[in-house]
Amino acid sequence: MAGVASSSRQRSRIAPYLMILPALAYLAVFFVVPFFSLARTSLSSSGGSVFMPKLTFAWDFGNYTDAFSLYQDQILRSFGYAFVATILCLLLAFPLAYVIAFKAGRYKNLLLGLVILPFFVTFLIRTLAWKTILADDGWVVDLLGTMGALPSEGRLLSTSWAVIGGLTYNWIIFMILPLYVSLEKIDPRLLEASRDLYSPNRRTFGKVILPLALPGVLAGSMLVFIPSVGDFINADYLGSTQTTMIGNVIQKQFLVVKDYPAAAALSLGLMALILVGVLLYTRALGTEDLV
Amino acid sequence: MTIQDRIAEANAQAGEIKPKKPLLGGIRFGDSALRVVAGLVLFYLFLPIFVIILFSFNDPKGKFNYTWQGFTLKNWADPFRYPALTGALKMSLNIAAVSTAIAVVLGTLVAIALVRQRFRGSKAVDTFLVLPLTAPEVVMGASLLTLFLDFGWASGYSTILIAHIAFEISFIAMTVRARVRGFDWTLEDASMDLGASPTRTFFKVTLPLIVPGIVAAAMLSFALSLDDFIITYFVSGSTVTYPLYVNAAVKAAVPPQINVLATAILAISLLLLAVGTLYRRKRIVG
Numbered sequence: 001m002a003g004v005a006s007s008s009r010q011r012s013r014i015a016p017y018l019m020i021l022p023a024l025a026y027l028a029v030f031f032v033v034p035f036f037s038l039a040r041t042s043l044s045s046s047g048g049s050v051f052m053p054k055l056t057f058a059w060d061f062g063n064y065t066d067a068f069s070l071y072q073d074q075i076l077r078s079f080g081y082a083f084v085a086t087i088l089c090l091l092l093a094f095p096l097a098y099v100i101a102f103k104a105g106r107y108k109n110l111l112l113g114l115v116i117l118p119f120f121v122t123f124l125i126r127t128l129a130w131k132t133i134l135a136d137d138g139w140v141v142d143l144l145g146t147m148g149a150l151p152s153e154g155r156l157l158s159t160s161w162a163v164i165g166g167l168t169y170n171w172i173i174f175m176i177l178p179l180y181v182s183l184e185k186i187d188p189r190l191l192e193a194s195r196d197l198y199s200p201n202r203r204t205f206g207k208v209i210l211p212l213a214l215p216g217v218l219a220g221s222m223l224v225f226i227p228s229v230g231d232f233i234n235a236d237y238l239g240s241t242q243t244t245m246i247g248n249v250i251q252k253q254f255l256v257v258k259d260y261p262a263a264a265a266l267s268l269g270l271m272a273l274i275l276v277g278v279l280l281y282t283r284a285l286g287t288e289d290l291v
Numbered sequence: 292m293t294i295q296d297r298i299a300e301a302n303a304q305a306g307e308i309k310p311k312k313p314l315l316g317g318i319r320f321g322d323s324a325l326r327v328v329a330g331l332v333l334f335y336l337f338l339p340i341f342v343i344i345l346f347s348f349n350d351p352k353g354k355f356n357y358t359w360q361g362f363t364l365k366n367w368a369d370p371f372r373y374p375a376l377t378g379a380l381k382m383s384l385n386i387a388a389v390s391t392a393i394a395v396v397l398g399t400l401v402a403i404a405l406v407r408q409r410f411r412g413s414k415a416v417d418t419f420l421v422l423p424l425t426a427p428e429v430v431m432g433a434s435l436l437t438l439f440l441d442f443g444w445a446s447g448y449s450t451i452l453i454a455h456i457a458f459e460i461s462f463i464a465m466t467v468r469a470r471v472r473g474f475d476w477t478l479e480d481a482s483m484d485l486g487a488s489p490t491r492t493f494f495k496v497t498l499p500l501i502v503p504g505i506v507a508a509a510m511l512s513f514a515l516s517l518d519d520f521i522i523t524y525f526v527s528g529s530t531v532t533y534p535l536y537v538n539a540a541v542k543a544a545v546p547p548q549i550n551v552l553a554t555a556i557l558a559i560s561l562l563l564l565a566v567g568t569l570y571r572r573k574r575i576v577g
Binding site: 013015016017019020022023024026027030031033034035037038040041092093095096098099100103109111113114115117118119120121122123124125126128129130131132133135137169172222226227229230231232233237246247250251254255260263264267268270271274275278 | 322325326328329332333335336337338339340342343346357358396397398400401403404405407408410413416419420421422423425426427428429430431433434435436437438440441453454456457460461464514517518520521524525533534537538541545549550553556557560561564568
């Protein structure tokens with residue numbers, strides 16, 4: 001009997017490594033190695049003609065300084081838009097997540113299903129629908145015009161706010177779900193205790209609910225901020241040439257202009273900025289609340 | 292002053308200083324305000340969906356389906372009118388199914404290893420798995436493109452498949468891990484103590500425990516693959532998926548059939564969601 005136990009224990013010592021090996025090997029080849037390709041490309045200098053570009057590796061750090069000085073506006077705009085969109089997502093998602101977690105009763109699962117449902121429509125078609133909603137002759141512009149919130153020749157489409165609105169809409173689900181999960185974990189008895197001890201609502205919110213919801217707030221903010229920073233569809237469909245983001249530049253440099261070194265330098269720079277934030281985050285809070 | 296007066300006075304004073312009543316009133320007011328705000332946010336989530344459904348019945352005059360012209364049923368009568376659109380949708384379904392099938396195996400193995408066994412480096416594996424989720428799609432697409440260029444691989448079906456599996460593994464591993472955490476794994480020991488073979492234990496005990504988590508993860512992965520535009524855009528070559536078709540249409544001509552198929556997909560998802568809920572309820576009751 002002892003022999004059986006020890007052999008099964010021995011087997012289980014190698015077993016986890018065998019189980020993680022295929023996935024890790026796959027991610028090593030198709031997630032890690034691509035970054036080396038990207039890094040090599042970003043340090044190459046381009047030669048040859050436009051039709052037959054020829055890259056030679058040259059430790060060319062000039063690609064980075066060139067790219068970052070040339071596209072400084074787009075980089076700042078991307079981080080600004082993503083930041084505002086994240087705040088808007090938080091403000092919109094919190095009341096909804098709160099009501100679903102505490103007030104929905106038996107309709108909880110139904111409401112969760114309803115919240116997820118719009119995201120079964122392809123991202124691009126959702127964004128196109130906003131193009132219709134925000135159109136110059138649409139009812140939203142009309143309504144805001146009559147209310148006086150928008151000047152008579154004012155428009156929504158092709159403005160920064162249209163792009164930010166699109167970013168907010170497209171990723172708000174990644175804010176609602178983690179917020180809901182962390183609110184749902186709160187023991188309602190804590191809220192009762194706080195109330196029984198005559199804590200005013202505002203203080204219960206600040207001292208009990210908010211601290212306990214913090215992991216959800218942070219996870220949601222990251223899950224909204226990252227795809228927003230790198231997006232180019234919202235700026236493409238809802239914005240104008242004045243609202244291009246870093247994603248638009250990377251996409252254009254890679255797929256249209258085919259200036260691979262500059263595009264690679266921009267991509268890696270963006271990734272580096274984000275990675276610093278993520279590592280700080282996981283060090284502080286772990287990975288449990290991310291999905 | 293009679294006893295009754297004193298009681299009345301005391302009651303009145305108690306009523307004045309009693310903080311609970313106005314507080315409760317405050318809660319109730321805040322409560323309904325909160326519900327209204329939540330309702331408005333829910334409406335906001337559905338607003339574009341209403342527009343998409345409405346415009347599937349539109350009879351557009353020009354090439355673009357952006358302004359309302361008039362009601363018609365002819366788009367619904369002929370949903371597969373554009374073979375390129377139908378072909379793109381089939382391509383997307385194919386890629387979603389194949390990539391999910393592969394990624395589910397890889398991702399689930401990692402998830403089970405992480406939940407069930409403590410091993411050296413599991414923390415590092417954990418952090419490593421999160422990284423693909425934190426890379427913006429544009430960066431992941433760009434890095435895969437440079438890899439394929441370095442390898443000299445032509446972009447197309449297989450490169451899309453490779454890219455989709457790469458971002459699905461982490462999603463599946465994280466979802467399955469979240470679902471199977473907290474299970475009572477001593478049930479396996481119990482099964483084996485009662486004489487079941489490891490194989491039998493796996494099929495009769497382990498698998499039924501983890502299958503719901505795996506199904507949820509697979510559905511998520513399928514939806515993500517079907518919806519992916521940015522990464523696919525970088526590695527697609529001349530292969531056209533459903534989102535890629537939509538993007539090309541935006542530049543040239545948007546047929547209302549796009550809305551018809553989007554509405555149909557939504558309806559099918561809704562149906563699956565309802566069936567799933569009823570099935571779960573029946574299992575709990577029965």
